[in-house]
Amino acid sequence: MAPEDVARLAVGAMRGHPLRSFLSMLGIAIGIAAVMLLTSIGEGARRFMVGELTQFGTSMLAVNPGKTETVGIPGVFGGTTQKLSVDDAEAIARLPGVLRVAPVAMGQARVESGGRGRSVFVYGATADLPEVLKFRIGRGEFLPPGDPRRATSVAVLGPRLKQELFGERNPLGAFVRVADSRLRVIGVMEPKGQFLGIDLDDSVYVSLATAMQLFNLDELMEIDVLFSHEGLTAGVAEAVRRLLTERHGGREDFTITTQTAMLEVFGNVMDVVTLAVGGIGAISLLVGAIGVLTMMWIAVNERRSEIGLMRAVGATPGQVERLFLVEAVVLTAVGGALGIALGLGIAGLLRLLVPGMPVHTPLGFTLAALGVSAATGLAAGIAPARRAAGLDPVEALRAE
Amino acid sequence: MTAVDLLATAFGAVRGHRVRTGLSLLGVAIGVAAVLVLTALGEGARRYVEGQFSALGSNLLALLPGKNETTGAFPGVGGVPNDLTLDDARALSRLPQVRLLAPIVVGNETVSHRERSRQVSVMGATPELLEVRELAVRLGRFLPVEDPKRGSPVIVLGVDLAGELFPGQNPVGRVVRVGDWRMRVVGVLESRGTQLGMDMDDVALVPVATAMQLFNRSSLFRVLIQTHAYAELDATCEKALEVITERHGEEDVTCITQDSVVSSLSSILRVLTLAVAGIAAISLSVAGIGIMNLMLVSVSERTAEVGLLKAVGAARRQILALFLAEAVLLATGGGLFGLGVGATAVGVIAYLYPAFPVAIPGWALAAALGLAIAVGALFGVLPARRAARLEPAVALAGR
Numbered sequence: 001m002a003p004e005d006v007a008r009l010a011v012g013a014m015r016g017h018p019l020r021s022f023l024s025m026l027g028i029a030i031g032i033a034a035v036m037l038l039t040s041i042g043e044g045a046r047r048f049m050v051g052e053l054t055q056f057g058t059s060m061l062a063v064n065p066g067k068t069e070t071v072g073i074p075g076v077f078g079g080t081t082q083k084l085s086v087d088d089a090e091a092i093a094r095l096p097g098v099l100r101v102a103p104v105a106m107g108q109a110r111v112e113s114g115g116r117g118r119s120v121f122v123y124g125a126t127a128d129l130p131e132v133l134k135f136r137i138g139r140g141e142f143l144p145p146g147d148p149r150r151a152t153s154v155a156v157l158g159p160r161l162k163q164e165l166f167g168e169r170n171p172l173g174a175f176v177r178v179a180d181s182r183l184r185v186i187g188v189m190e191p192k193g194q195f196l197g198i199d200l201d202d203s204v205y206v207s208l209a210t211a212m213q214l215f216n217l218d219e220l221m222e223i224d225v226l227f228s229h230e231g232l233t234a235g236v237a238e239a240v241r242r243l244l245t246e247r248h249g250g251r252e253d254f255t256i257t258t259q260t261a262m263l264e265v266f267g268n269v270m271d272v273v274t275l276a277v278g279g280i281g282a283i284s285l286l287v288g289a290i291g292v293l294t295m296m297w298i299a300v301n302e303r304r305s306e307i308g309l310m311r312a313v314g315a316t317p318g319q320v321e322r323l324f325l326v327e328a329v330v331l332t333a334v335g336g337a338l339g340i341a342l343g344l345g346i347a348g349l350l351r352l353l354v355p356g357m358p359v360h361t362p363l364g365f366t367l368a369a370l371g372v373s374a375a376t377g378l379a380a381g382i383a384p385a386r387r388a389a390g391l392d393p394v395e396a397l398r399a400e
Numbered sequence: 401m402t403a404v405d406l407l408a409t410a411f412g413a414v415r416g417h418r419v420r421t422g423l424s425l426l427g428v429a430i431g432v433a434a435v436l437v438l439t440a441l442g443e444g445a446r447r448y449v450e451g452q453f454s455a456l457g458s459n460l461l462a463l464l465p466g467k468n469e470t471t472g473a474f475p476g477v478g479g480v481p482n483d484l485t486l487d488d489a490r491a492l493s494r495l496p497q498v499r500l501l502a503p504i505v506v507g508n509e510t511v512s513h514r515e516r517s518r519q520v521s522v523m524g525a526t527p528e529l530l531e532v533r534e535l536a537v538r539l540g541r542f543l544p545v546e547d548p549k550r551g552s553p554v555i556v557l558g559v560d561l562a563g564e565l566f567p568g569q570n571p572v573g574r575v576v577r578v579g580d581w582r583m584r585v586v587g588v589l590e591s592r593g594t595q596l597g598m599d600m601d602d603v604a605l606v607p608v609a610t611a612m613q614l615f616n617r618s619s620l621f622r623v624l625i626q627t628h629a630y631a632e633l634d635a636t637c638e639k640a641l642e643v644i645t646e647r648h649g650e651e652d653v654t655c656i657t658q659d660s661v662v663s664s665l666s667s668i669l670r671v672l673t674l675a676v677a678g679i680a681a682i683s684l685s686v687a688g689i690g691i692m693n694l695m696l697v698s699v700s701e702r703t704a705e706v707g708l709l710k711a712v713g714a715a716r717r718q719i720l721a722l723f724l725a726e727a728v729l730l731a732t733g734g735g736l737f738g739l740g741v742g743a744t745a746v747g748v749i750a751y752l753y754p755a756f757p758v759a760i761p762g763w764a765l766a767a768a769l770g771l772a773i774a775v776g777a778l779f780g781v782l783p784a785r786r787a788a789r790l791e792p793a794v795a796l797a798g799r
Contacts, residue, residue, distance in 0.1 A: 214481055215480060280676060283430060283683040284685075294423040
């Protein structure tokens with residue numbers, strides 16, 4: 001039998017029971033659509049996370065005080081005896097490949113101006129911070145360059161804080177009170193949005209020494225290091241590690257986090273989540289496949305005499321088997337195509353209705369979905385097709 | 401036709417075709433089992449988290465230095481202009497609602513004995529911590545009762561830390577180095593496992609004043625307060641904030657009740673469980689389509705039978721009921737089968753991971769079975785109506 005004959009026979013058989021075929025396809029379509037939609041949401045979430053992380057650039061690493069083998073989050077849980085100091089930051093800046101270094105100290109305080117106040121994060125920083133973290137200045141200027149050990153009485157506001165304190169008024173030149181210091185506003189940052197849920201725009205930047213005095217700190221919270229390109233990550237991280245270990249008397253009491261390592265960890269986590277959710281969606285596909293199996297089984301029973309006739313006029317068991325297999329595959333492939341359309345439609349609708357929702361369907365997913373649905377047909381069709389091929393022609397002809 | 405007749409006829413029809421009946425049952429069973437296993441996992445995660453929190457001690461609230469109105473920010477990160485001091489803690493302990501109060505300072509330091517050393521979390525605490533965090537002492541005793549401002553150089557080791565530094569020996573009475581300090585070991589904690597990501601077996605506890613000197617801190621990391629009754633948590637939070645506001649001149653601390661943390665986590669997990677179970681439930685609708693398809697085949701195969709029934713006077717409604725009963729029977733059978741499979745799978749998980757409290761919540765059991773039956777009824781309607789509408793004469797003639 002020529003392939004086109006096989007296909008024509010299969011399609012003809014499906015046409016004979018349009019409702020039945022449609023329902024079988026629908027089952028597969030729902031399964032494929034569920035898998036596609038869920039993995040699309042997972043992929044969208046992954047891209048969103050990668051975007052969040054790479055907003056600071058990929059050729060960057062952060063050093064935090066404290067090295068723990070027991071507690072998960074370094075630096076967050078209070079003190080260590082070996083401090084990260086401004087000297088450490090300056091030493092790192094002299095390493096080859098390092099472009100800029102931004103030492104950061106941090107605290108929380110109430111910022112007040114003209115009777116309005118708000119409790120926010122206060123970052124003690126140096127002039128290089130915007131370049132290292134890819135922050136941009138909206139208005140005025142950032143903290144002036146100079147000795148990081150000298151306190152200055154100027155402040156740069158995040159846009160959200162500026163809005164809360166000054167509304168539409170121009171804050172440049174005005175004074176704000178941070179804790180007990182009076183600082184002159186010299187700039188406003190450009191909106192940066194949120195990072196992992198924390199509003200970065202709701203903050204104030206003061207000089208490093210000011211923050212350390214204000215909060216009575218004797219150590220840095222973080223040193224951010226910018227280097228010339230991503231390829232240097234491992235080398236710079238190793239150089240920083242060796243330098244600081246040496247400076248801290250042979251003890252590695254700090255933690256280095258590179259952007260690439262973070263990306264890898266998050267990427268892996270999101271991949272696992274996507275896989276799990278897709279797998280749960282695939283249960284529907286499995287049930288759909290069982291539906292196809294059932295219907296093919298019934299079809300074989302109903303068409304016994306037809307099979308007998310085919311065998312009588314010389315069709316081999318292999319040809320009969322192929323006939324039913326092709327029918328199953330066509331059924332699921334069409335169902336899969338239907339499911340892809342359904343999945344893409346719902347994904348598009350989601351994007352339209354929930355603009356913040358990250359949904360992304362790579363072309364590869366679509367092709368894979370089509371392949372999976374055809375494979376499903378093969379798997380579901382094999383048992384009925386075998387049964388059809390195994391029928392005794394004489395018995396089959398006599399049926400009914 | 402009585403209900404018994406109806407069921408018997410439906411049952412007979414279903415039994416006539418073992419393979420296709422079995423496959424349809426399988427479809428529903430997979431859906432039901434998936435819903436059950438996934439809700440059980442979600443419920444297990446929720447119970448696990450709740451268990452972790454209740455292991456921290458009940459009726460607890462925590463005061464953290466610093467206050468932040470930034471959305472999404474966690475309090476307690478970074479420096480603050482006004483310290484939360486031991487004097488603040490003493491003032492708070494005079495509140496009538498406070499049963500126990502435990503000030504804490506936390507830092508990381510290397511604890512060493514001879515050539516063995518280990519970097520761990522060192523927690524500065526007072527004797528009250530023992531009861532507030534529901535810890536127990538395995539060897540020796542806990543931190544001594546003394547003026548919290550006087551830090552004596554004594555240390556209590558977590559059980560893993562003790563094992564690392566003193567393998568096979570009793571560490572009580574020995575001297576360890578913590579950073580540049582020498583401290584005498586007075587006790588070893590009973591194993592407590594990880595609480596909220598902090599391994600309580602791998603910590604060292606020292607008097608709070610000692611820790612403040614060690615880490616050169618003037619502020620406490622937080623103050624844990626245990627109230628007399630659960631109902632007093634929120635009121636105590638308010639009172640505590642008042643006391644601090646009065647002492648500091650502004651409200652610059654954050655009060656977290658354990659309850660608010662647990663309930664928000666718990667509700668997040670519940671929503672996740674529902675979402676995952678909902679995704680799994682999609683497969684039930686696919687199984688329903690399978691049942692519908694099978695019923696359509698069944699109707700067309702039994703056209704002559706339907707004609708005969710009608711000829712001897714069966715009403716439309718009876719035919720409808722007959723086929724509907726068959727569909728519901730299929731769905732119910734599959735649902736029960738799935739219930740068995742799901743319960744077995746959950747049992748296996750519970751056996752393999754005894755620490756993880758998986759359990760099928762009652763509502764999920766009812767919902768999964770109910771949904772399966774509803775799916776059977778819903779998808780059975782179309783084929784049943786098709787059967788009921790058959791013209792008797794045409795049907796009798798057979799197709």
